Amino acid sequence: MKYLLFTIVSIVDLISLGSAISQRTFQEIQEEIASYGDIAKAIINLAVYGKAQNRSYERLALLVDTIGPRLSGSKNLEKAIQIMYQNLQEDGLENVHLEPVKIPHWERGEESAVMLEPRTHKMAILGLGSSIGTPPEGITAEVLVVTSFDELHRRAPQARGKIVVYNQPYVNYSSTVLYRVQGASEAARVGAVASLIRSVASSSIYSPHTGLQEYQDGVPKIPTACITVEDAEMMSRMASRGSRIVIQLKMGAKNYPDADSFNTVAELVGSKYPEQVVLVSGHLDSWDVGQGAMDDGGGAFISWETLSLIKDLGLRPKRTLRLVLWTAEEQGGVGAFQYYQLHKANISNYSLVMESDLGTFFPYGLQFTGSDKARAIMKEVMCLLQPINVTQVLQYGEGTDISYWIQAGVPGASLLDDLYKYFSFHHSHGDTMTVMDPKQMNVAAAVWAVVSFVVADMEEMLPRS
Amino acid sequence: MKYLLFTIVSIVDLISLGSAISQRTFQEIQEEIASYGDIAKAIINLAVYGKAQNRSYERLALLVDTIGPRLSGSKNLEKAIQIMYQNLQEDGLENVHLEPVKIPHWERGEESAVMLEPRTHKMAILGLGSSIGTPPEGITAEVLVVTSFDELHRRAPQARGKIVVYNQPYVNYSSTVLYRVQGASEAARVGAVASLIRSVASSSIYSPHTGLQEYQDGVPKIPTACITVEDAEMMSRMASRGSRIVIQLKMGAKNYPDADSFNTVAELVGSKYPEQVVLVSGHLDSWDVGQGAMDDGGGAFISWETLSLIKDLGLRPKRTLRLVLWTAEEQGGVGAFQYYQLHKANISNYSLVMESDLGTFFPYGLQFTGSDKARAIMKEVMCLLQPINVTQVLQYGEGTDISYWIQAGVPGASLLDDLYKYFSFHHSHGDTMTVMDPKQMNVAAAVWAVVSFVVADMEEMLPRS
Numbered sequence: 001m002k003y004l005l006f007t008i009v010s011i012v013d014l015i016s017l018g019s020a021i022s023q024r025t026f027q028e029i030q031e032e033i034a035s036y037g038d039i040a041k042a043i044i045n046l047a048v049y050g051k052a053q054n055r056s057y058e059r060l061a062l063l064v065d066t067i068g069p070r071l072s073g074s075k076n077l078e079k080a081i082q083i084m085y086q087n088l089q090e091d092g093l094e095n096v097h098l099e100p101v102k103i104p105h106w107e108r109g110e111e112s113a114v115m116l117e118p119r120t121h122k123m124a125i126l127g128l129g130s131s132i133g134t135p136p137e138g139i140t141a142e143v144l145v146v147t148s149f150d151e152l153h154r155r156a157p158q159a160r161g162k163i164v165v166y167n168q169p170y171v172n173y174s175s176t177v178l179y180r181v182q183g184a185s186e187a188a189r190v191g192a193v194a195s196l197i198r199s200v201a202s203s204s205i206y207s208p209h210t211g212l213q214e215y216q217d218g219v220p221k222i223p224t225a226c227i228t229v230e231d232a233e234m235m236s237r238m239a240s241r242g243s244r245i246v247i248q249l250k251m252g253a254k255n256y257p258d259a260d261s262f263n264t265v266a267e268l269v270g271s272k273y274p275e276q277v278v279l280v281s282g283h284l285d286s287w288d289v290g291q292g293a294m295d296d297g298g299g300a301f302i303s304w305e306t307l308s309l310i311k312d313l314g315l316r317p318k319r320t321l322r323l324v325l326w327t328a329e330e331q332g333g334v335g336a337f338q339y340y341q342l343h344k345a346n347i348s349n350y351s352l353v354m355e356s357d358l359g360t361f362f363p364y365g366l367q368f369t370g371s372d373k374a375r376a377i378m379k380e381v382m383c384l385l386q387p388i389n390v391t392q393v394l395q396y397g398e399g400t401d402i403s404y405w406i407q408a409g410v411p412g413a414s415l416l417d418d419l420y421k422y423f424s425f426h427h428s429h430g431d432t433m434t435v436m437d438p439k440q441m442n443v444a445a446a447v448w449a450v451v452s453f454v455v456a457d458m459e460e461m462l463p464r465s
Numbered sequence: 466m467k468y469l470l471f472t473i474v475s476i477v478d479l480i481s482l483g484s485a486i487s488q489r490t491f492q493e494i495q496e497e498i499a500s501y502g503d504i505a506k507a508i509i510n511l512a513v514y515g516k517a518q519n520r521s522y523e524r525l526a527l528l529v530d531t532i533g534p535r536l537s538g539s540k541n542l543e544k545a546i547q548i549m550y551q552n553l554q555e556d557g558l559e560n561v562h563l564e565p566v567k568i569p570h571w572e573r574g575e576e577s578a579v580m581l582e583p584r585t586h587k588m589a590i591l592g593l594g595s596s597i598g599t600p601p602e603g604i605t606a607e608v609l610v611v612t613s614f615d616e617l618h619r620r621a622p623q624a625r626g627k628i629v630v631y632n633q634p635y636v637n638y639s640s641t642v643l644y645r646v647q648g649a650s651e652a653a654r655v656g657a658v659a660s661l662i663r664s665v666a667s668s669s670i671y672s673p674h675t676g677l678q679e680y681q682d683g684v685p686k687i688p689t690a691c692i693t694v695e696d697a698e699m700m701s702r703m704a705s706r707g708s709r710i711v712i713q714l715k716m717g718a719k720n721y722p723d724a725d726s727f728n729t730v731a732e733l734v735g736s737k738y739p740e741q742v743v744l745v746s747g748h749l750d751s752w753d754v755g756q757g758a759m760d761d762g763g764g765a766f767i768s769w770e771t772l773s774l775i776k777d778l779g780l781r782p783k784r785t786l787r788l789v790l791w792t793a794e795e796q797g798g799v800g801a802f803q804y805y806q807l808h809k810a811n812i813s814n815y816s817l818v819m820e821s822d823l824g825t826f827f828p829y830g831l832q833f834t835g836s837d838k839a840r841a842i843m844k845e846v847m848c849l850l851q852p853i854n855v856t857q858v859l860q861y862g863e864g865t866d867i868s869y870w871i872q873a874g875v876p877g878a879s880l881l882d883d884l885y886k887y888f889s890f891h892h893s894h895g896d897t898m899t900v901m902d903p904k905q906m907n908v909a910a911a912v913w914a915v916v917s918f919v920v921a922d923m924e925e926m927l928p929r930s
Contacts, residue, residue, distance in 0.1 A: 061702055062706070065699055065702055065703055065706075066583070066584065067584070068584060068586060118531070119531065119532070119533060121533060124894065203670075204670065204895065204899065205668075205669065205670045205672040205889060205890060205893060205894070205895035206672065206755065206893065206894035206895040206897065207670040207671065207672070207895075229899055230755075230894075230895065230897040230898075230899045233897075233898065233899050234530055234756075234897065234898065234899075237526055237530055237898070238530055241527070241530075290671065290695075291699075424670060425670060428670060428671065429589065429670070429671035429695075430669065430670035430671040430672075430695065432671065432695040432698075432699065433695075433698065433699065433702070434669065434694055434695045434698050434699075
């Protein structure tokens with residue numbers, strides 16, 4: 001639906017392009033953007049070669065080594081928010097404040113899965129976010145292995161009373177993740193007692209990858225966890241040989257009442273149009289495994305770094321550059337939705353919303369959603385990044401937290417980098433500082449800072465459809 | 466020492482090359498080898514494109530899915546040996562028999578490591594083979610992080626009463642593995658109470674990689690385990706910030722009296738020189754994690770496949786082609802050493818010893834140790850593999866199990882392939898069938914079969930130094 005919507009918008013843009021253009025010619029805009037060449041070089045020099053190099057990496061390492069993972073509803077997340085509040089104040093940023101929101105509180109508790117037949121095998125699992133637990137004695141049942149929802153539906157009569165194991169191939173994240181999100185309810189519809197989903201991952205060293213799942217209304221809730229690619233494939237082979245597979249699944253997962261949390265905000269207030277906003281962001285919460293260094297520590301910290309770099313250079317854009325560190329993104333953009341509800345009355349003043357939530361490795365380019373005119377402007381802005389060779393403007397600005405604004409017509413941008421690497425570590429115990437590279441973070445921060453500063457400082461806001 | 470020895474031998478070979486050549490000219494030998502072109506093509510066709518394709522993969526998957534990992538001294542290993550004995554008989558091979566040996570019996574038991582300071586963090590560990598356990602209440606101690614033995618020695622006074630954590634960088638397996646093998650005794654020498662070693666691995670998704678460690682005589686034995694690259698790096702960062710790190714380590718590891726086991730042997734008896742031998746091999750034992758599919762299920766099963774392919778084509782070489790599936794390689798080539806002791810009187814009849822124990826992915830080529838004359842012959846033999854583009858003859862035939870023969874002067878060969886991939890999964894929970902590729906195994910088996918058949922069938926044995 002999202003992509004279809006964007007296509008329609010783009011066609012409309014194309015038709016109305018002539019009339020939508022402002023008083024200024026595009027050449028005047030090009031010249032304005034080109035005039036930021038020295039500022040862009042100064043930002044790049046400071047971030048990549050100067051005294052700020054490796055700062056976002058070092059700051060991030062300190063936070064995530066100190067706190068660890070930051071699950072929605074956990075004390076760790078609230079500690080991290082308080083530390084970041086202090087960090088942003090100590091950094092000399094403006095309007096540093098916390099905006100209260102309510103967020104989900106789920107805990108996994110103790111969990112285990114043991115194959116009892118055809119042989120004893122202790123399996124690595126991670127319960128999926130929002131899943132219910134099992135009874136204390138666990139659920140012991142025979143397994144039905146399927147490779148798709150289609151196969152599940154074809155074999156529906158065999159699913160009753162079973163644990164459904166999904167061994168769906170990894171195609172790409174956005175399509176394959178449907179098994180994680182909907183697998184439990186689809187299995188419950190045909191009478192399954194639990195479901196185990198092959199981790200949605202581009203590679204594996206016997207690594208389970210957790211994530212959110214969603215129960216559907218009117219369908220019984222059954223416990224659900226992810227298993228490794230390795231175990232999903234093994235059970236598929238066993239089943240194809242006719243072996244009976246029996247698993248004992250124990251999950252202590254519990255859902256608690258919503259918890260108090262905060263979106264963390266800081267600004268560089270605009271010199272000329274302070275009410276107008278360019279928003280840069282990442283989310284501070286993570287899953288409860290690994291360190292949440294990549295997802296989304298990196299995105300949060302290059303966004304902070306953006307304001308630090310601009311402040312360090314003594315720059316102040318005409319519009320307000322606002323940093324938001326979202327809470328409870330992993331639970332479905334929960335903090336960001338409440339932010340949108342609170343601030344949407346001011347939507348006409350949002351020039352650009354940016355979120356980095358797909359890794360801060362060496363960027364391939366900027367993903368962007370907006371009118372053709374706005375895209376043409378972004379292409380000019382990205383030319384300023386020729387010194388570090390990151391100039392591409394790609395389709396579809398992404399980010400759960402900024403999606404509310406993008407869907408309402410605000411131009412949106414995100415960073416794209418090595419998704420194979422990203423989805424190797426995503427939501428797993430392997431999401432740690434070991435994945436992060438300070439030099440790559442320097443470059444990502446430079447891109448983030450140049451784009452957000454120039455768009456915040458140009459004479460006009462980005463044009464909408 | 467090993468490499469130095471080979472260099473000296475090579476120089477001697479070079480000097481004596483003229484006199485060492487047999488009655489036949491090299492051109493005659495070249496012509497003889499070239500005459501195997503059709504046989505080589507038949508083997509390749511059967512293995513890679515014909516009805517045998519994917520057979521070694523399917524056979525291996527069935528064994529390792531059924532049995533799981535096969536640790537020295539375990540019931541799993543003995544079950545696997547009995548199944549293989551039956552498999553080889555049912556395959557119609559000759560002289561199928563088990564040769565009894567004594568092997569180490571170590572069990573890891575329950576184990577855990579929890580960081581207590583500076584924050585609570587449950588760490589993934591794998592005790593190292595032959596390590597003693599801790600007392601039931603565990604060992605709780607402060608950590609000293611070092612990145613090298615040099616640093617340990619420089620900081621020796623700080624090690625007393627501590628748990629030494631090694632965060633050595635991964636350079637390559639043969640040099641970095643010294644930390645796993647000697648780390649405990651080196652730490653114990655300076656008064657440490659336990660040691661934790663960064664896994665010796667080329668990549669990690671929070672994956673511990675176990676392996677053998679060796680206590681040194683006269684040094685106190687302390688418990689030792691591997692930790693993940695991620696945790697080693699994190700503790701290094703914490704220590705560099707001045708944080709005090711405390712870990713509680715619990716290991717239920719136990720060493721038992723040596724167990725009974727077997728090397729598994731099968732043959733195609735030579736038609737003309739049955740007392741002469743070309744030996745193809747891999748090891749059947751594994752570590753107690755994953756499935757031991759790659760290390761060394763793949764090597765064992767392409768070696769079996771070699772005899773199957775030759776038998777299926779109705780071929781019988783002049784010399785005996787002997788398959789050996791070693792036991793207790795992971796404990797230091799224990800089964801192979803006893804085989805060597807038993808059979809070394811017949812060493813003059815061993816033309817070539819081969820072991821595949823570095824993966825059965827798409828091979829880069831054949832590693833080979835032997836005289837220059839023998840190497841020249843192997844290069845001609847490898848030309849027969851031009852149809853699948855695997856023609857390189859590289860330095861240094863490798864394999865713990867064949868090293869006894871190679872050091873005594875018998876030519877030795879092994880397969881070389883993608884070592885980055887190999888050491889990503891090696892000795893970890895990730896060593897499963899998911900790593901294996903049937904098409905790559907087909908090619909590896911074809912190389913193995915062509916080389917071993919031709920060398921076993923040529924009129925003369927490979928010349929030694």
